[in-house]
Amino acid sequence: MDQKTEALKHIKEEVIALKGSALADERRENKTFPVIGEGSHDADIMFIGEAPGENEAKTGRPFVGRAGQFLNELLDSVGIPRDTVYITNIVKDRPPKNRDPLPDEIELYAPFLDRQIEIIKPKVIATLGRFSMIYIMNRYGLSLEVEPISALHGKVFDAEPPYGKVKFVPLFHPAAAIYNQALKETLKEDFKVLKTIIDK
Ligand code: URA
DSSP: OOHHHHHHHHHHHHHHTOOSOHHHHHHHHHTOOOOOOEEOTTOSEEEEESOOOHHHHHHTOSSOSHHHHHHHHHHHHTTOOGGGSEEEESSOSOOGGGOOOOHHHHHHHHHHHHHHHHHHOOSEEEEESHHHHHHHHHHTTOGGGOOOHHHHTTOOEEEOOTTSOEEEEEEOOGGGGTTOHHHHHHHHHHHHHHHHHHHO
16 A cells, blocks of 8 residues: 555544544444545645535545535536545534534544645645635635635635645535526636646
8 A cells, every 4th residue: 555545544544433523423323434535645636625414424425415416517617537636525524414514623623634635735725615715724824815705716825735835726615506506607617717727
């Protein structure tokens, strides 16, 4: 097993055994799965969503429900194969009834995300939704630039994770666009921005 795969496997094992998380306790009770992430370990782009939903917790895979179908459509629309990117979430266990993640849940699970970023070393980080947007901006030197997602989506920032330079692109969450045609179009336009920066 290569080093990256091994390091990611450690993360998975730690999340599976996680103590002190009501979400993890609930997952064990319900016999569902944590969602660690999937995709290429050498991905140029890493997508970071919010937390698993019902379908994700049933399968252990990120973005496989309706939001995931729209994410697939967005990737297709700019010709980025899903298996060339890495897709994960900030919170690795499903919040009950898909409620928003709580600050202490983000705090508990985010170190796993930090390690995934360090292992994969993407050139571009694209957040899906405001929770991962705010976390990444505060974490990687962009706290002064934080504004509502409506003002920041589709913009390209230079972020500074410990391993080097990264382009950071905040995007709306695809679930928000399912019943909102205008937001769908906005996300499609913003994916064109993503495509342009990876082609550079
Ligand atoms: N929404 C998310 O934020 N993540 C998933 O994996 C699925 C839906």
